[in-house]
Amino acid sequence: MSITHPQGFLAAATTAGIKPSGNPDMALVVNQGPQFVAAGVFTRNRVFAAPVKLSKQVLADGQVQAVLYNSGNANACNGEQGYQDAVASTEAAAAALGVPVSDIAACSTGLIGEPMPMDKVLVGVDKLAEGLGDNGHAAAEAIMTTDTVSKEVLVRGEGWSIGGMGKGVGMMAPSLATMLVCLTTDAVVPVDIAQAALQKACDLTFNTLDIDGSTSTNDTVLLLANGASGVSPSIAEFEAAVLQACSDLADQLQSDAEGVTKRVKITVQGTTTAEMALNAARTLGRDNLFKCAMFGSDPNWGRVLAAVGMADADMEPENISVYFNGEAVCEKTTGTPGARDVDLSGVDIDVLVDLGTGGPGTAMVRTTDLSHEYVEINSAYSS
Amino acid sequence: MSITHPQGFLAAATTAGIKPSGNPDMALVVNQGPQFVAAGVFTRNRVFAAPVKLSKQVLADGQVQAVLYNSGNANACNGEQGYQDAVASTEAAAAALGVPVSDIAACSTGLIGEPMPMDKVLVGVDKLAEGLGDNGHAAAEAIMTTDTVSKEVLVRGEGWSIGGMGKGVGMMAPSLATMLVCLTTDAVVPVDIAQAALQKACDLTFNTLDIDGSTSTNDTVLLLANGASGVSPSIAEFEAAVLQACSDLADQLQSDAEGVTKRVKITVQGTTTAEMALNAARTLGRDNLFKCAMFGSDPNWGRVLAAVGMADADMEPENISVYFNGEAVCEKTTGTPGARDVDLSGVDIDVLVDLGTGGPGTAMVRTTDLSHEYVEINSAYSS
Numbered sequence: 182m183s184i185t186h187p188q189g190f191l192a193a194a195t196t197a198g199i200k201p202s203g204n205p206d207m208a209l210v211v212n213q214g215p216q217f218v219a220a221g222v223f224t225r226n227r228v229f230a231a232p233v234k235l236s237k238q239v240l241a242d243g244q245v246q247a248v249l250y251n252s253g254n255a256n257a258c259n260g261e262q263g264y265q266d267a268v269a270s271t272e273a274a275a276a277a278l279g280v281p282v283s284d285i286a287a288c289s290t291g292l293i294g295e296p297m298p299m300d301k302v303l304v305g306v307d308k309l310a311e312g313l314g315d316n317g318h319a320a321a322e323a324i325m326t327t328d329t330v331s332k333e334v335l336v337r338g339e340g341w342s343i344g345g346m347g348k349g350v351g352m353m354a355p356s357l358a359t360m361l362v363c364l365t366t367d368a369v370v371p372v373d374i375a376q377a378a379l380q381k382a383c384d385l386t387f388n389t390l391d392i393d394g395s396t397s398t399n400d401t402v403l404l405l406a407n408g409a410s411g412v413s414p415s416i417a418e419f420e421a422a423v424l425q426a427c428s429d430l431a432d433q434l435q436s437d438a439e440g441v442t443k444r445v446k447i448t449v450q451g452t453t454t455a456e457m458a459l460n461a462a463r464t465l466g467r468d469n470l471f472k473c474a475m476f477g478s479d480p481n482w483g484r485v486l487a488a489v490g491m492a493d494a495d496m497e498p499e500n501i502s503v504y505f506n507g508e509a510v511c512e513k514t515t516g517t518p519g520a521r522d523v524d525l526s527g528v529d530i531d532v533l534v535d536l537g538t539g540g541p542g543t544a545m546v547r548t549t550d551l552s553h554e555y556v557e558i559n560s561a562y563s564s
Numbered sequence: 565m566s567i568t569h570p571q572g573f574l575a576a577a578t579t580a581g582i583k584p585s586g587n588p589d590m591a592l593v594v595n596q597g598p599q600f601v602a603a604g605v606f607t608r609n610r611v612f613a614a615p616v617k618l619s620k621q622v623l624a625d626g627q628v629q630a631v632l633y634n635s636g637n638a639n640a641c642n643g644e645q646g647y648q649d650a651v652a653s654t655e656a657a658a659a660a661l662g663v664p665v666s667d668i669a670a671c672s673t674g675l676i677g678e679p680m681p682m683d684k685v686l687v688g689v690d691k692l693a694e695g696l697g698d699n700g701h702a703a704a705e706a707i708m709t710t711d712t713v714s715k716e717v718l719v720r721g722e723g724w725s726i727g728g729m730g731k732g733v734g735m736m737a738p739s740l741a742t743m744l745v746c747l748t749t750d751a752v753v754p755v756d757i758a759q760a761a762l763q764k765a766c767d768l769t770f771n772t773l774d775i776d777g778s779t780s781t782n783d784t785v786l787l788l789a790n791g792a793s794g795v796s797p798s799i800a801e802f803e804a805a806v807l808q809a810c811s812d813l814a815d816q817l818q819s820d821a822e823g824v825t826k827r828v829k830i831t832v833q834g835t836t837t838a839e840m841a842l843n844a845a846r847t848l849g850r851d852n853l854f855k856c857a858m859f860g861s862d863p864n865w866g867r868v869l870a871a872v873g874m875a876d877a878d879m880e881p882e883n884i885s886v887y888f889n890g891e892a893v894c895e896k897t898t899g900t901p902g903a904r905d906v907d908l909s910g911v912d913i914d915v916l917v918d919l920g921t922g923g924p925g926t927a928m929v930r931t932t933d934l935s936h937e938y939v940e941i942n943s944a945y946s947s
Contacts (some may be wrong), residue, residue: 225874226874227873227879228870228872228873228881228884228897229881236883244706245822255866256795257869257870257899258866258869258894258897258898259899260882263898263899292866293864293870293946294869294899294903296865323573370781387946396873398873417591419655439714467850469852469934473938473939473941473942473943474942474943476943481675481676482676482677483641483675483677483781484676486640486641486781487611487781488612489607489611489780490610490612490779491609491779492609496610498610501611511677513643514611514641515642516641516645516647516677516678520677544736551852551939552939553939556850556856556859556936556938556939558856559852560857560859560862561859
């Protein structure tokens with residue numbers, strides 16, 4: 182299944198020794214053609230990693246033949262040397278694969294600000310080129326950092342398919358969850374359709390995932406299409422499949438978020454615009470007091486009001502309603518009888534906030550609780 | 565010391581039974597005149613508590629004779645009943661003290677969305693009126709919620725003084741830390757000077773304190789001045805004393821923040837405006853990954869860059885510098901040798917970020933780390 186299921190895609194994974202743990206830490210995805218259509222969506226962070234810079238350049242002509250991945254080192258904030266290292270890595274891959282370096286993208290994930298161990302990386306590239314095959318699962322495992330499980334997806338069309346892999350557990354925020362995602366498809370699809378479908382799907386999936394309000398320097402979602410199936414799906418069909426693949430991966434990312442014990446879906450309505458609703462939903466999704474309450478299965482709706490009251494959104498401060506798992510806990514900014522007894526002990530919590538203006542703006546974000554394990558995982562990551 | 569040190573101020577504290585713990589939960593501060601000058605700064609949250617609404621009305625004429633405090637219940641999000649309860653409480657105090665109800669402010673802190681137990685409150689008001697005396701310390705204790713220590717301050721002028729008490733440990737954010745503060749002074753000071761001095765001091769102290777990005781529905785800082793000393797300090801002298809009192813209380817609030825193990829001072833410079841610098845400093849101060857790293861004494865400067873890269877501030881993404889406790893850990897967006905070895909094991913951590921534009925904008929915020937205890941305290945507050 183996953184990225185090597187569509188025709189004409191190969192993958193490889195290896196352990197280059199970038200990670201101190203000795204787990205697999207490099208992967209290569211190769212498109213064998215006949216077409217090399219590529220679309221990409223990147224982090225909005227103005228501090229972005231060298232491989233992001235390189236991949237944006239490579240994708241400028243809408244064509245990619247291979248993507249080189251590594252985990253354990255983000256190659257971010259390494260200055261000019263970082264960029265030279267990214268270039269050297271893709272040059273090595275180009276030589277090993279016999280394809281132009283201008284058609285090889287790169288994605289890195291891991292610690293920020295550590296020089297790339299290039300001796301290890303270059304040996305890894307050669308091993309990857311020799312090990313290409315139906316290794317989608319191994320590649321998905323090799324891009325993991327603090328992920329506890331690999332994330333893969335397969336969406337089947339009629340005579341074509343989309344495969345995907347993803348990683349990401351923390352630093353998931355507004356512009357893309359923090360993550361690397363690679364989608365492959367053997368459908369025949371023009372580059373503009375591919376880019377539009379990917380952007381649209383990201384907006385509705387990864388961009389609604391806000392785990393800790395932090396945005397990575399490395400976020401990259403790539404879609405490679407080779408037309409090997411000879412099938413040209415309709416735009417609607419193709420967009421639906423890309424959306425389904427991204428949605429499935431986003432669910433997997435949320436479920437494996439650092440320290441997650443609750444999956445929290447926040448919907449805001451009753452404000453003027455969708456953008457305002459999104460502002461309010463994100464403000465709530467990032468509120469630590471609210472997130473701690475979710476961890477404690479505590480229906481402390483007052484924190485919902487305190488959080489949304491600070492959001493940049495139109496609201497009627499005395500006409501706000503809040504629902505937990507469909508039960509009204511606050512109406513007209515006042516608690517309902519029994520509001521404290523709502524059962525939030527399950528893993529999934531639905532929060533609906535109506536800002537009371539009667540306006541049409543609505544938006545949804547997904548987040549997680551703030552748990553002891555989140556603090557534990559993130560208090561000593563670099564050491 | 566504290567609020568009953570300046571001449572002509574009395575206070576009382578009692579246990580009304582609002583808190584399940586049985587700790588003191590009501591206080592009263594009375595200004596005996598001859599003047600009843602009052603200044604106030606309130607939460608910017610659009611969802612604000614009934615006592616905030618009431619106190620704003622009472623302060624509109626710049627005159628206050630008494631302030632009624634309770635802890636254990638915020639009287640926020642209780643609808644029209646909440647406002648009626650706030651009014652009934654101050655009416656009871658007015659009757660007991662023999663002063664106009666229009667001169668009695670009210671401040672509440674505690675759980676949001678619980679009806680006020682008015683039978684207990686009204687008994688408490690009578691006990692307070694009977695117990696007035698030099699009880700500043702008892703009053704400071706009675707307004708505590710999850711505070712572990714009471715916060716008091718005394719600033720001496722020549723022949724006059726300012727006393728103060730404060731509470732607040734969580735939900736401390738942009739517009740005031742979440743807190744109640746009462747300052748009393750026997751200086752002779754016109755209401756406009758008092759208001760200007762208080763606003764200025766709040767901007768430089770409480771408004772720079774951002775513990776968890778959350779802003780309370782109840783934040784209220786009041787300054788009462790009665791002129792009992794007969795001394796008219798100069799504006800500069802008075803402003804300096806108010807600033808000192810607020811600064812001291814803000815330090816105490818930061819040191820007692822929920823779950824705090826580190827006091828983190830973040831300074832941002834090298835951007836176009838002070839507002840941009842503040843945006844960047846707050847973005848960093850609220851970044852959970854950064855805050856977890858501080859908890860772990862981990863000099864993970866990459867998270868500083870990832871956080872400020874998302875801030876609404878002018879920057880040169882490849883020319884950012886970061887200093888931990890005065891040591892450069894990142895220059896030109898690249899790690900320095902030894903950056904990982906900087907010692908952050910002490911309680912106080914200074915972070916300086918230069919966004920590299922050469923612009924004059926600079927700002928400072930104070931925050932804390934994100935610890936296990938923060939999660940523990942906040943995961944079951946209402947239950």
